[in-house]
Amino acid sequence: METAAIEHMSAADVLADLRACDQLERQVTARRLALAARWADLNPSIQTLPEAVDRTMTDDELGIGLAAVAEFAAVHAVTTQTGRTLIADALELRHRLPKLWHAVHELHIAAWKACAVAQTTRPRSTELATALDTQTATLGDRLTLRRIKKLALQAVARFEPDTLPDPDTRRWLRITADTATTAGAGWVDGRLDTPDALDLETAVRAVSRQLARNGSTDDLDPLRAHALGIIARHALGLPETDTQCGNAAQPGTIGATAPHAGRAVQLYVHLDADTFNRVQGISTRRSAAAQPDNTAIASGVRLAEVGTTDQLVTVEQIRRWCSSAGTITVRPVIDLAANHEASGYRPTPTQREQIALRDRTCVFPHCTRPAHPLPTSADDPDQFSHDADHIVAYDVGGETSSTNLACLCRHHHRLKTHTGWRYVRVGPSDYLWTSPTGLTFLRTATGSTELPEQHPRVRKRAA
Incomplete structure (x- = not known):
C-alpha cells in the first residue's frame, strides 16, 4: 500500500x-x-x-x-x-x-x-x-x-x-577505566548474589535521595553514580567530596544517612510447605515471607521462586543465602483471597503487600514490571515498586479494598488515569482491559491475549 x-x-x-x-x-x-x-x-x-x-x-x-x-x-x-x-x-x-x-x-x-x-x-x-x-x-x-x-x-x-551452574562460580565484579573518552569515568560491571545486589541498590537509592534533598539538580543517573562513590568513601572512612555533583551536598553530610550494615533485605521466596520447613530456622540478617502454595518444583532439583526479582533459584541457594550471621524473620503467610478494606483513599501496607503477592507484576497487558515491595531506606520501609490502583476510581465511589485494587507500574497507572484505557477484575488475578478504540485484552497470571469481538467475555461486557 x-x-x-x-x-x-x-x-x-x-x-x-x-x-x-x-x-x-x-x-x-x-x-x-x-x-x-x-x-x-x-x-x-x-x-x-x-x-x-x-x-x-x-x-x-x-x-x-x-x-x-x-x-x-x-x-x-x-x-x-x-x-x-x-x-x-x-x-x-x-x-x-x-x-x-x-x-x-x-x-x-x-x-x-x-x-x-x-x-x-x-x-x-x-x-x-x-x-x-x-x-x-x-x-x-x-x-x-x-x-x-x-x-x-x-x-x-x-x-x-x-x-545447573554452580552459583559460587558465577559471581564477579569488574571495575575498569573508560579509556575511549575524555569523560574521566570508569565502568562498573558485575554479577552479585541477589541479596547483595538488593543491599547495594538500597544503599544507592538512599544516598541518591539524600543528595537530592541536599539540593542536587543532577539527573538520576549521575546522581546514582555519585552515590556509589560516596558509599565507597564512607566504607573507607574518607571525607566526602562535592566533585561532579557540585551543589549536591556539604562535605560530610551524607555518610550518616547511608544504610547501616545490619540493614535487612526482604526477599519474597515462594516455597512449598515441606521445603520451607527444611529451610526455616537458619539464621540470617535477611527476612523472608514464604508463600507455600506457589513453588517452582522440579523432580531433579527443587527450585524456589524469588518473587522480589522474578528469579528461579535452587533451594540450596536459598539455604546458602540464609546461612550468614543475623536472624531470619518468618512472617505469616498473607491470605491472597481475603478482601481487606481501608477507610480512606490510601491502601494499608498489608493491602499493598497482598496485591503485590497476588498480581506479581503490573497487570497491564504484556507488562512484566515486578510489583513486589522495594524498600529504599531504613526510614521508608513501605515503598513499593508499583502503584496500587483503584480499579473503580475512589472519587466515583470505588472502595479501597483488595478486590478493587490492582498493581500498575507508574507508566500504565498514568495511562489508565489520563487516557481511554479501562479494565475490570474478572478473576483472582485476571483482568479484562479495553483500549481507547474498543479492543479487548485479557491479562492473566500466565500472560496477555487479545480477545476477538465474538469472545463470550467481550460480548458479555458489551451487553
Whole structure:
C-alpha cells in the first residue's frame, strides 16, 4: 500500500491493517523456517558424499555441508553464522519440537519465539526438549522470552540437574577505566548474589535521595553514580567530596544517612510447605515471607521462586543465602483471597503487600514490571515498586479494598488515569482491559491475549 493511501486510513483501519501485517509476517517467517529445513534435506551430510571431499567442510550437527549453509545465508543476505542458526532452529523445531513447529505454521506462535525455544533445547536431551515443546506450544501470544527462560530453567532443573551452574562460580565484579573518552569515568560491571545486589541498590537509592534533598539538580543517573562513590568513601572512612555533583551536598553530610550494615533485605521466596520447613530456622540478617502454595518444583532439583526479582533459584541457594550471621524473620503467610478494606483513599501496607503477592507484576497487558515491595531506606520501609490502583476510581465511589485494587507500574497507572484505557477484575488475578478504540485484552497470571469481538467475555461486557 502506498504511503498516500495509509495517510487516509482511520484509527480502526490502522489497527486492522497492523493485525494483518502481523499475520502476514508470521506466514512469511514460518515459510522461511520450512524452506530452511527443506534446504537441509536437499543437501545431505558430508558422510554421504565422495570421500575426496574435505571432511572439514561439513557441519555434523546440521547434517548439511558448510558450503550449502553459506549459499543459503548469502541468498538470505545474512552472515553464514546467522544462516546456520536459522537452519539449525528449523531442524530442531521440525524433529524435536513438533508441537511448536505445528503452532508456528498454524500462525499461533511467532517464529522468532519458537526459534528462541529451539536454541534453548538444541544442546539438551530429547526428554527435556519434549517437555518444553509441550509446555510452550499451547501458550500462543502468552509465550514471552521471560517465560521461555523460566520454563527452560525449570526443565533443566528437572531433567538435567547436574548441568545447573554452580552459583559460587558465577559471581564477579569488574571495575575498569573508560579509556575511549575524555569523560574521566570508569565502568562498573558485575554479577552479585541477589541479596547483595538488593543491599547495594538500597544503599544507592538512599544516598541518591539524600543528595537530592541536599539540593542536587543532577539527573538520576549521575546522581546514582555519585552515590556509589560516596558509599565507597564512607566504607573507607574518607571525607566526602562535592566533585561532579557540585551543589549536591556539604562535605560530610551524607555518610550518616547511608544504610547501616545490619540493614535487612526482604526477599519474597515462594516455597512449598515441606521445603520451607527444611529451610526455616537458619539464621540470617535477611527476612523472608514464604508463600507455600506457589513453588517452582522440579523432580531433579527443587527450585524456589524469588518473587522480589522474578528469579528461579535452587533451594540450596536459598539455604546458602540464609546461612550468614543475623536472624531470619518468618512472617505469616498473607491470605491472597481475603478482601481487606481501608477507610480512606490510601491502601494499608498489608493491602499493598497482598496485591503485590497476588498480581506479581503490573497487570497491564504484556507488562512484566515486578510489583513486589522495594524498600529504599531504613526510614521508608513501605515503598513499593508499583502503584496500587483503584480499579473503580475512589472519587466515583470505588472502595479501597483488595478486590478493587490492582498493581500498575507508574507508566500504565498514568495511562489508565489520563487516557481511554479501562479494565475490570474478572478473576483472582485476571483482568479484562479495553483500549481507547474498543479492543479487548485479557491479562492473566500466565500472560496477555487479545480477545476477538465474538469472545463470550467481550460480548458479555458489551451487553
